[in-house]
Structure formats: structure tokens, C-alpha cells
Amino acid sequence: MRLNVATWNINSVRLRSGLVTQFLQDHQPDVLCLQETKCPDDRFPLGDFRKLGYNHIAIHGQKGYHGVAIVSRLPFEERGSKAFCGKNDARHISVSLKDAGPASGVTVHNFYVPAGGDIPDPAINEKFAHKLSFLDEMRDWCHLDKPSAGKAIVVGDLNVAPLENDVWSHKQMRDVISHTPIEREKLLGVIECGDWVDAIRTLTPEPERVYTWWSYRAKDWQAANRGRRLDHVWVSRELAGSLAGSAILREARSWERPSDHVPVMVHLDV
């Protein structure tokens, strides 16, 4: 069976539920993971997605900031959300597919890693310190909880572009948060510690440039094309052989009132 998993930082699920439904209709992912829903759980637009047959929805939101959700047409069992850095700030949720045929038993973890502010010095910028601690805890989680044992997928807006060709200019980005050496090293350390396989880069190796985010601030984002690969899909070793393809929906950045991130999809033959 073909299993399609997508991730998308939607930057307000209420404002953009129309874009989400368009994406679900056009691309039919089995599982869509959303970040930055910015929506309390009791105001999540469940009905919009259920209408399209996405009847299984796990949400972990709060008012105004962050928030993650998993919207699925395959049934699942909720696996809960882990609080990182001692904060319950709606940055993780997980499910295990169940009664879903050959996809049963696949666990999906959906993350929204802290952005980290502007100044890349943890001594004077506590947001950057938080981001680094969060990445440290993700590594500990891989070590202690062994989330990559079995069939598992990590997706999300990890807010780090780890490889040189994940940004428009490696040289000009090395002091910019999302591509500083310490963040890149820590994110690659999480992958290594968990023995995760970077699905997007397995299918589209360097040196090809891959971006999933373009700033709202550029006058003409397409002409400038100063993108970054901030959104990721990792699979456990057991699923690596099932990787069948991936797609980054760049055109979604041109939709009306877009998110600054675009959907990232991975196809698995399970």
C-alpha cells in the first residue's frame, strides 16, 4: 500500500483552513501534520476536514502561539504530546496508525521546534537558549525513549536548515539563526542518535538545493529565491527501504494569502 505523509507549517489553521482543504483535495495525503495552528483546541476547524473524509484528528493547540495537529484519513491511536524544556507549549503530538492495513503500527511524531529569535547567542537571547535546549532534549528523547525503534516517522517545522544546500547562501547564512553551526550540529546529532533517515535528502541528495520556506519580507520571493529547508521528514531505519518518493509543493507559496512554508510530502510503499 502507498502511504502518503505530509507536513505543513500553516501559520494559523483558522485563517487558512481553505488552503488546507484545497491541499487535501488536490494531493490526498493519508496523514497531514500541521504546525503553528495558533488555535485553541475547542476552536479547531474539525468540520472542514471531516467533510473531506479526514475523520481522525489529533490536536494540541493553545491560544495565539505554536500548536500542532495531525489530520488523517487512516485511523490511529493517540500517543500523546511530550513537553520539552519543562514547558507545555504545544510543540509535539504523536499518533500510531491502527486498523489501517499495512500502514498499521506506523508511529508519527509531529514537531514544532522553537524558532530561536534573532541573536545567535544563548547568553543574551533566551529564545536561542531555549531552541538549543529543545534540540538537546530531542537527542535525549532519541537516546532514552528509542522512538525510532520499529516503524516511525518524525516530521515538522524543525526551524533548522542543517546542510549547506538547505539555504540560498551557506556563507551569508552562517550567523543567521536556523543555519548557525551549533544548530546544524545539534539537529544532525538528533538524526544520528536516533538513527533516523532524512527522507527528503535521501530522495534529493546534495548538492541540489531544497527549500521549504521563503520569508514574507522579500519583495519578490520567487525572483530572490532566498529560501531555507526548515521542514523535514525523517523515517526510522525499518521504513527507509519503503521510501518511494517525495514532493515539495512550491506553488503553494503563491496561493492567495499563503503561509510562508509550503507542504512537504513523502510517499512510502508499506
Place this chain on the structure above:
DNA sequence: ATGTCGTGAAGGTCACGA
């Protein structure tokens, strides 16, 4: 150095986070 978004609480714009 700037640029642009979304939210929420005011209050008819601003602060904050990204």
C-alpha cells in the same frame, strides 16, 4: 537596516513572535 505576516487586547493601533 529593512522588510511582512498573524494573534490578541485594546480601542479605532500596538506589542509580540516569527
